[in-house]
Amino acid sequence: MAFHALSRLTPRAREIVQTARQLLEQEGPDALSMRRLGAQLGIRASSIYEHLRDKQALEAALISVGFEEQAELFAQAVRRSDTPIAALAAAYRDFARRQPNLYRLMTERPLRRDLLASGVEEAAAMPLLEAAGGDRERARAIWAFAHGMVILELNQRFPPDADLDTTWRKGIDALHGAG
Amino acid sequence: MAFHALSRLTPRAREIVQTARQLLEQEGPDALSMRRLGAQLGIRASSIYEHLRDKQALEAALISVGFEEQAELFAQAVRRSDTPIAALAAAYRDFARRQPNLYRLMTERPLRRDLLASGVEEAAAMPLLEAAGGDRERARAIWAFAHGMVILELNQRFPPDADLDTTWRKGIDALHGAG
DNA sequence: AGAATGTCCTAACGGTGTTAGGTTAGCGCC
DNA sequence: GGCGCTAACCTAACACCGTTAGGACATTCT
Numbered sequence: 001m002a003f004h005a006l007s008r009l010t011p012r013a014r015e016i017v018q019t020a021r022q023l024l025e026q027e028g029p030d031a032l033s034m035r036r037l038g039a040q041l042g043i044r045a046s047s048i049y050e051h052l053r054d055k056q057a058l059e060a061a062l063i064s065v066g067f068e069e070q071a072e073l074f075a076q077a078v079r080r081s082d083t084p085i086a087a088l089a090a091a092y093r094d095f096a097r098r099q100p101n102l103y104r105l106m107t108e109r110p111l112r113r114d115l116l117a118s119g120v121e122e123a124a125a126m127p128l129l130e131a132a133g134g135d136r137e138r139a140r141a142i143w144a145f146a147h148g149m150v151i152l153e154l155n156q157r158f159p160p161d162a163d164l165d166t167t168w169r170k171g172i173d174a175l176h177g178a179g
Numbered sequence: 180m181a182f183h184a185l186s187r188l189t190p191r192a193r194e195i196v197q198t199a200r201q202l203l204e205q206e207g208p209d210a211l212s213m214r215r216l217g218a219q220l221g222i223r224a225s226s227i228y229e230h231l232r233d234k235q236a237l238e239a240a241l242i243s244v245g246f247e248e249q250a251e252l253f254a255q256a257v258r259r260s261d262t263p264i265a266a267l268a269a270a271y272r273d274f275a276r277r278q279p280n281l282y283r284l285m286t287e288r289p290l291r292r293d294l295l296a297s298g299v300e301e302a303a304a305m306p307l308l309e310a311a312g313g314d315r316e317r318a319r320a321i322w323a324f325a326h327g328m329v330i331l332e333l334n335q336r337f338p339p340d341a342d343l344d345t346t347w348r349k350g351i352d353a354l355h356g357a358g
Numbered sequence: 359a360g361a362a363t364g365t366c367c368t369a370a371c372g373g374t375g376t377t378a379g380g381t382t383a384g385c386g387c388c
Numbered sequence: 389g390g391c392g393c394t395a396a397c398c399t400a401a402c403a404c405c406g407t408t409a410g411g412a413c414a415t416t417c418t
Binding site: 107108109110111136137138140141143144145146147148149151152155156157158162163166167170171174175177 | 286287288289290315316317319320322323324325326327328330331334335336337341342345346349350353354356
Binding site: 212213214224225228233234 | 404405406407408409
């Protein structure tokens with residue numbers, strides 16, 4: 001999965017992006033340097049530029065893959081549950097905890113939408129919008145809550161003894177019915 | 180205001196932090212390099228290390244100032260309004276929009292609490308906890324929503340035509356009464 | 359006077375993204 | 389067989405980054 005977002009890239013570029021993803025997730029954001037990535041691939045940093053325009057393009061490819069995987073996971077979550085909003089919340093948190101560095105990369109700066117694979121951002125957002133009955137207002141509020149919960153958790157901003165499952169449940173419940 | 184957080188620093192270190200703050204807010208996060216900061220002060224980057232241990236310490240000082248100002252603004256907001264949660268939400272958003280780069284610095288990574296001025300994080304959190312009637316669960320949910328709204332707005336993740344005032348109002352209303 | 363302190367300096371180390379320009383291997387084609 | 393083209397890699401360099409070692413002052417304290 002998650003190869004369609006890279007379909008515009010050459011095979012070698014795809015390999016590089018896959019390697020970059022492993023490097024990012026396994027060794028953290030500082031490891032995602034052109035030199036470290038080159039070393040992982042057995043080539044020099046400058047050779048990467050034959051395959052990807054620059055680091056921004058590499059990051060955009062990683063973000064595109066992330067959105068595509070989110071879209072798939074979120075659609076699945078809705079399909080498998082009869083409480084779609086709750087299922088989406090769980091899937092959202094799960095994605096971020098499993099791949100915190102990719103999640104951060106996807107959310108910590110304004111998106112270079114011109115560099116993303118087309119449609120992936122919308123595809124990731126669609127399941128929630130549908131689960132909210134097409135109510136964009138409600139979908140946005142739920143998304144903001146979910147992102148806030150996730151990123152504050154990843155950044156260890158809650159006290160260690162905080163019961164985040166409960167906070168999630170209460171928050172989602174409250175926002176769920178809000179008109 | 181916002182000098183108490185720096186009271187542990189020498190006068191020269193305080194000047195440096197103040198300059199750093201202007202540099203960060205006026206020229207963006209990339210401008211906050213030791214060399215650029217030195218240039219702004221008319222000294223070499225290496226001279227900064229006479230006054231601050233390293234860049235982390237500089238950032239921790241900036242973050243401490245940010246928390247201290249938040250604490251003051253939030254306390255004021257509660258004092259001046261009879262709908263404290265709504266007032267806090269407005270003050271929270273206002274702080275972030277006025278100083279987006281400082282807000283990002285304060286929230287985008289795990290806190291080095293050992294480097295912060297003591298008590299400032301708690302002081303900033305206190306007004307909301309009190310406005311939530313001491314209900315930590317509720318305070319956390321509201322905080323997560325507020326941070327999510329703010330950071331997604333700063334990162335231009337909502338469509339340009341989104342009515343964020345309404346999203347804020349509905350979200351806060353919903354989370355307000357939630358038990 | 360002499361010591362200590364505060365403040366700055368130059369020079370360097372290893373790291374970053376990126377570009378210019380050069381090499382080699384393999385392929386299609388006359 | 390040899391020509392040209394392309395893909396993939398290379399070295400060397402540029403300007404930046406955080407940081408440290410070691411040295412030069414000028415002011416202040418004893």
